[in-house]
Amino acid sequence: MKFFIDTANLSDIKEAQNMGILDGVTTNPSLMAKEGIVGTEYILKHYQDICSIVDGDVSAEVIATDFNGMINEGTQLAALHPQIVVKLPMIEDGIKACKYFSEKGIRTNVTLVFSAGQALLAAKAGATYVSPFLGRLDDIATDGLQLIAEIRLIYNNYNFKTQILAASIRHTMHVINCAKIGADVMTGPLSSITGLLKHPLTESGLAKFMEDYKKGNQ
Numbered sequence: 001m002k003f004f005i006d007t008a009n010l011s012d013i014k015e016a017q018n019m020g021i022l023d024g025v026t027t028n029p030s031l032m033a034k035e036g037i038v039g040t041e042y043i044l045k046h047y048q049d050i051c052s053i054v055d056g057d058v059s060a061e062v063i064a065t066d067f068n069g070m071i072n073e074g075t076q077l078a079a080l081h082p083q084i085v086v087k088l089p090m091i092e093d094g095i096k097a098c099k100y101f102s103e104k105g106i107r108t109n110v111t112l113v114f115s116a117g118q119a120l121l122a123a124k125a126g127a128t129y130v131s132p133f134l135g136r137l138d139d140i141a142t143d144g145l146q147l148i149a150e151i152r153l154i155y156n157n158y159n160f161k162t163q164i165l166a167a168s169i170r171h172t173m174h175v176i177n178c179a180k181i182g183a184d185v186m187t188g189p190l191s192s193i194t195g196l197l198k199h200p201l202t203e204s205g206l207a208k209f210m211e212d213y214k215k216g217n218q
Helices: 010-018 029-034 040-053 067-078 092-103 116-124 134-139 144-158 172-181 190-197 200-216
Strands: 002-006 024-026 057-061 084-089 108-113 129-132 163-166 185-188
Touching: 002 010, 002 190, 010 040, 010 190, 024 185, 029 040, 040 057, 040 067, 057 108, 067 084, 067 092, 084 092, 092 108, 092 116, 108 116, 116 129, 116 144, 129 144, 134 144, 134 172, 144 163, 144 172, 172 185, 172 190, 185 190
Parallel strands: 002 024, 002 185, 024 057, 057 084, 084 108, 108 129, 129 163, 163 185
Antiparallel strands: none
């Protein structure tokens, strides 16, 4: 399972990268704005800064919602750095753009996916990644994990190469359950990754080891 971090915060990205387990980054206009990154020039520069930190894929989202606008923006984004994956919305023109980019050898991430049918269309269009939003489905009392399981079954049935990128991850159990189901990638905040480190028995066991070591060296 690949671990992506969903943020535009460079400090969080560096911390995850320094752990040695980071495989990539996803971000979006809302996360950019949260970090005070606004304006095309600054956003493009920020994507380059992210690529300079991580070794893996960096999803960069288009703002346009029409086919020609997505093609123009996506082409510009892909030219920024070889690690850039063009992030497209799950709408009709987004699927058309996905097909266009896949034929050009440009990698894509189809985002805002909330149904198995949408994921099927993205795979048919040649998406590199498809991003079902687990947490947002949970927010409306819908089983987000069930959606990921359905997509996994469909992709396995037809040997689709599109990777399931479980997005809108909120906590560590989302990560564990996505791994059980067979999601190819998870993307979430730094806390969802560092939370996997924590267990009270590890902490108490380490404290006991250190206590015994000090006693033996007095």
